[in-house]
Amino acid sequence: MLRGPVPLAKGWSFNFGARRSHIDTWIGSVLSKDAGFRTAPVYYDWQAFAETKPTSRSTFRIGMFGSDDRLDVILKNASTSDPGMGNSFSDETRTMRLQAIYRNQVTDGLSVNAMASVGLDREFSEVGALSSVKANYVPMIFRGDLSCRLSDKFLVRIGPDVIVYQFDANVLSISPPEPGEMEGSHSNRPMLRYDNQGYFTAPAAFAELEWTPTSRAKVLFGGRLDYFSLTDTWDVSPRLNARYDLHQGRQRTTVKAGVGMFYEPPQIIQAIIPFGTPSLKSNRSVHSSIGLEQEVTKQVEVSVEAFHKYLDNLVVSAQNADGSNGFSNLGRGYVYGTETMVRWKPGGRFFGWIAYTLSRSVRQSAPDQPERVFDFDQTHNLTVLGSYDLGRGWRVGSKFRFVSGNPYTPCEGGILNAASGSYECVQGVPNSRRIPIFHQLDVRVDKTWSFEHYNLTAYLDVQNVYNRANAEGVSYNYRYTTPQWQTGLPIIPSLGVRGEF
Numbered sequence: 001m002l003r004g005p006v007p008l009a010k011g012w013s014f015n016f017g018a019r020r021s022h023i024d025t026w027i028g029s030v031l032s033k034d035a036g037f038r039t040a041p042v043y044y045d046w047q048a049f050a051e052t053k054p055t056s057r058s059t060f061r062i063g064m065f066g067s068d069d070r071l072d073v074i075l076k077n078a079s080t081s082d083p084g085m086g087n088s089f090s091d092e093t094r095t096m097r098l099q100a101i102y103r104n105q106v107t108d109g110l111s112v113n114a115m116a117s118v119g120l121d122r123e124f125s126e127v128g129a130l131s132s133v134k135a136n137y138v139p140m141i142f143r144g145d146l147s148c149r150l151s152d153k154f155l156v157r158i159g160p161d162v163i164v165y166q167f168d169a170n171v172l173s174i175s176p177p178e179p180g181e182m183e184g185s186h187s188n189r190p191m192l193r194y195d196n197q198g199y200f201t202a203p204a205a206f207a208e209l210e211w212t213p214t215s216r217a218k219v220l221f222g223g224r225l226d227y228f229s230l231t232d233t234w235d236v237s238p239r240l241n242a243r244y245d246l247h248q249g250r251q252r253t254t255v256k257a258g259v260g261m262f263y264e265p266p267q268i269i270q271a272i273i274p275f276g277t278p279s280l281k282s283n284r285s286v287h288s289s290i291g292l293e294q295e296v297t298k299q300v301e302v303s304v305e306a307f308h309k310y311l312d313n314l315v316v317s318a319q320n321a322d323g324s325n326g327f328s329n330l331g332r333g334y335v336y337g338t339e340t341m342v343r344w345k346p347g348g349r350f351f352g353w354i355a356y357t358l359s360r361s362v363r364q365s366a367p368d369q370p371e372r373v374f375d376f377d378q379t380h381n382l383t384v385l386g387s388y389d390l391g392r393g394w395r396v397g398s399k400f401r402f403v404s405g406n407p408y409t410p411c412e413g414g415i416l417n418a419a420s421g422s423y424e425c426v427q428g429v430p431n432s433r434r435i436p437i438f439h440q441l442d443v444r445v446d447k448t449w450s451f452e453h454y455n456l457t458a459y460l461d462v463q464n465v466y467n468r469a470n471a472e473g474v475s476y477n478y479r480y481t482t483p484q485w486q487t488g489l490p491i492i493p494s495l496g497v498r499g500e501f
Contacts, residue, residue, distance in 0.1 A: 012052045015063075020044040042070045058104035066096035094122040109149035113159075116142045135169040145206075155210040163202040170195045173275070175325055192274045201229040202265065216245040228265040228282065230272065235263035235282050254293040256305075261286050266315045270327045277318075277326040284313040301343050309335040316365045333363035333374065344386075352386030373431045379404040393448040403438040405471065407431035414480030425480045435471040435485065440464050454501040460493065467491040 001017035021043040049063030070092045097119035104112045121137040145159030171194040208222040222239040239260030247253040263282040270276040291305030314331030337359025344352050359381070361374035380403065387397035409430045414423035443465050448457045464470075471485035 006050060009050075012050055015049045015051070016047070018044065018046040042068070044068055055104075057106065058102070061101045062099070064096065064098050067094070069093045088126070088128055090124070090126040092122075092124040094120075096120050111147045112144070113147075114142075114144035131173045133169075133171050133173075135167065135171070137168075138166040140164040140166075153212050155212075157206075157208040157210070159206055161204040161206065165200050165202075166198075167200070168197045171269075171275075194272060194275060196272075199229075200268070201227070203227050216248060218243045222260075226263060226265075226282075230268065231266060231278060231280050231282070233265070233281050235284075237261045237263055250295070250298070252293070252295040255291070256293065257288075257290045259286070259288040266327070270315055274324070277320060277328065280315055280327055281313050281329050283315055283329075284311070286310045299345050299348065301345065303339075303341050303343075305339045307335075307337060307339065311335070311363075314363070318366075328366075330366040331363060332367075333361070333371075335359060335361045335374075349389040349391075350386065352384075354385075355381075355383045357381040373407045375431065376406055377404075377431075378406065393450070395446045395448075396444070398441065398443045400441045401439060405435035405437055407434050408474055409433075410474075410483070411476055411480040414476075414478075423479050425476070435474065438470045440468055440470060441466060454499060457498040457500075459496050459498070461496070462494070463492045464490060 001015075003015045004013065006012040006014050021041065024042050027041065045065070045067035047063065047065035049061055049065075051059060051061040053059050071090070073089045097117050099115065099117040102112070102114045106112060118140050119138070121135075121139060123133060123135045123137075126132045140163070142160060142162045145157050147155065147157045149155045173192055175190050175192050204224060204226040206222065206224040208220060211219045211221070213219070220239075220241040222241075224237040224239075226235045226237070227233070228235075237260065239258070241256070241258035241260075243254055243256045245252060245254050262285050264285075265271075265282045266276070266280045271278055271280055287307070287309050289305055289307040291303060293301065293303045295301050311331075311333040313329040314333060315327050315329060316331035318326055318328035318330065320326035337357060339355070339357045341353055341355045344350060358379065359377075360379065361377040362371050363374045364371045382400075382402040384400045385398070387395060389395050410428040410433050411425035412428045413426050415426055416422075417424050440463070442461070442463045444459060444461045446457055446459045448455055467490055469485075469487040469490070472488045473486040474483050475486055476483055
């Protein structure tokens with residue numbers, strides 16, 4: 001990373017940075033005997049920006065950034081449970097952006113912020129003979145806000161948030177299973193193709209009014225208007241948040257509450273023919289929360305918050321009127337829980353926090369369908385993090401995580417599909433079992449040496465210190481009679497250096 005003044009351009013500075021992963025230089029030596037690479041995992045990203053201050057109150061920044069991520073894997077043997085998937089997998093994603101950012105504190109009560117960008121995204125992926133994606137996108141994005149203080153008690157913010165995508169996509173994929181049908185083998189499903197060019201747009205605008213009736217209270221009224229061209233839908237999202245200090249000064253006590261409506265448009269693949277249903281509406285949720293913040297000492301703060309989300313109009317698999325596979329907005333669900341955090345604020349030798357969330361997330365595919373635990377429901381989620389400055393340039397830190405395993409749908413044996421010559425899973429009760437609990441400890445030690453013209457830092461970072469084999473999924477033998485956990489990464493020690501000149 002390089003930063004400094006631009007030669008022969010008074011008032012301009014530059015910032016350039018680049019990174020490249022080196023995993024492709026050694027992954028082959030530790031790879032499983034069952035797989036190999038045509039193209040080893042290669043990743044790099046870069047950025048180059050120039051910045052100036054047109055006035056004492058404004059800044060202007062313009063530049064480019066991008067990334068490239070490629071992978072090409074060959075398995076020595078095809079999957080025995082689904083031979084139609086073949087023995088190869090390829091994926092390549094490239095991104096590039098030209099971006100400009102302008103900020104201006106026009107007066108003490110008026111400020112303007114704006115960001116505009118245009119870019120090019122390229123995506124290519126292939127899974128055996130079952131799936132291939134070749135797509136180019138040209139995203140054009142503009143975001144901004146105007147903030148105006150009307151008085152000591154009122155502040156208004158308004159702004160646009162506009163996204164326009166030009167696309168050229170060629171997608172070949174198997175059709176999804178019919179509602180209620182077993183997932184089974186992919187090899188005997190019909191193929192679907194999408195080959196098209198065009199545009200889709202998602203313009204939006206937001207407005208907020210911040211009201212401070214007293215020094216103890218703050219109320220935020222807000223709203224957002226969104227349009228999604230693929231489904232031709234408008235969504236209006238009103239929101240309200242408030243805070244009140246029961247006790248000010250040291251050992252401050254604050255109560256807070258909020259309620260708001262949020263929309264999320266369907267995924268693109270869910271809204272285009274032949275894969276999806278163009279008449280879909282946006283997923284909708286109503287969030288509400290109430291909480292308490294308590295400053296125990298100057299360094300320690302405790303917060304407790306209860307939350308609830310009601311979800312409806314959720315996009316779920318369904319049959320279209322002509323009998324083909326599609327989607328509908330019949331899904332609904334709810335989420336509730338509590339979040340507790342104890343935080344030691346930065347400022348001294350030590351900082352850190354303990355955060356614990358207890359929650360439940362439930363979904364229902366249709367009014368006449370039973371409720372089920374959501375695919376990513378995590379009952380318990382605990383994070384303990386801390387960092388301590390030992391002095392003389394030494395710092396040590398660690399992070400511990402403890403998370404309930406995600407639910408999954410078990411296979412209660414297999415049944416032979418004579419057409420494909422392979423076994424298909426006989427599914428049990430949806431999401432009736434969980435993978436084992438995830439827990440992991442990471443530790444990092446840094447040492448910094450300060451010299452007259454530069455600093456040098458060396459670090460040792462060890463992830464998964466006690467080499468926990470955390471399960472991330474489950475697989476079966478070809479007859480679906482014997483399950484086996486798919487585990488994540490083992491212990492990973494990393495040694496590095498950083499020089500600042």
